[in-house]
Amino acid sequence: MGLYFLLLIPPMLLGFYAQWKVKSAFSKMSQIPARMSGAQAARQMLDHGGLSSVGIEQVPGQLSDHYDPRAKVLRLSPDVYSGRSMAALGVACHEAGHAFQDAHNYAPLMIRNAAVPAANFGSGTGMILLMAGLGFGLTSVAWAGVILFAAVVFFQLVNLPVEFDASARAKRELVAQGMIAGNEEQYISKVLNAAALTYVAATLQAVLTLVYYVMLLLNNRR
Template sequence: MIMYLLFLAPAMLLGLYAQWKVKSSFTAMSQIPARMSGAEAARRMLDNGGLQSVGIEQVPGQLSDHYDPRSKVLRLSGDVYNGRSMAALGVACHEAGHAFQDAKGYLPLVVRNAAVPAANFGSGISGILLMAGFVMGAKPLILIGVLFFSAVVFFQLVNLPVEFDASARAKHELVAQGMIAGNEEHYVGKVLNAAALTYVAATLQSVMTLAYYLFVIFGNQRDD
């Protein structure tokens, strides 16, 4: 347990900080007014990029915003869809950035989307295999569990450039299309940078979890 905490504690603390940071940044930047709503900004960004066919829908929840590549729809939470703030513009146009990636065949997004089924399956089955392997002392089960968990780590790693690129596209389009002034970019950046930290924390946690499993396996081999 102590060794597990040594591996995972820094990533878990970073994750907690990232969650607090993104909520506090969104709340603060929601107080900075914008010229239009998040839905209007996303629509303008999409239309300017020739993506008139991509729809925008309002969905329940807070920070539940996402782009659905199968339906070609941006789904924005109420605070983002209706909000006329720097926070709403940043989040909405970040999701529009994913639509741009999808339309242009952005390779990391293609790889990430292809990895989703393996990551989802690996996340579910790896825990069962690892628990059974450790309880039974069966190294083959542990190794198979680690192999499946590696799919989760791969997904997290390839997800980082996808998210960073979507944020970069959002900031560029917001300024280029005159939806925000150049000196307002740092307000949008505060929200997007805080969101990026959550992806970094999730990736670090999965990498360190994998490192712990490998340490247990190969550390025990050395002891034997």
């Protein structure tokens, strides 16, 4: 139990903090006005980069924004799509950054997309096998679960450069195209840095979960 609290509770708390931080940063930066909406900023960024064929759609939800590589569409939440704020510009152009990665075959994105099926399988079936193996004393089954869960860790690790690069592209294009002034980049950074913390927390939690179960199984062998 001591090992559990040492390895798993801190990243779990960091995850809760990161979720609060991103919502807080988005709320505060939503009060800082911008010269255009999030959808307009993303459209300008995409068109300037030769990606006029990439669509932009509004979807329900809060912070439900994402880029769909299969449909080649940016899907933005109402607050981001119509919002004329620094928060809206930051999030919208971050998602546009993923479209740039897709168009230019950015290697970490290609690897991440290829890893999605394995990660989904590992997070579901892997944990089932792990719990069943531990519960019934079937060590080989538990190790199979650990191996499958390692795909989740791999996905989280490769996701970090993908998200960091999309944010860097967003800030660079917003300034270069004059959508924000140079001194306004700090507002965009507050939103994107808070979002980055959620990716770091998720990665840390996945890595330490894997470490915990590996150590648990190794200890059971003694």
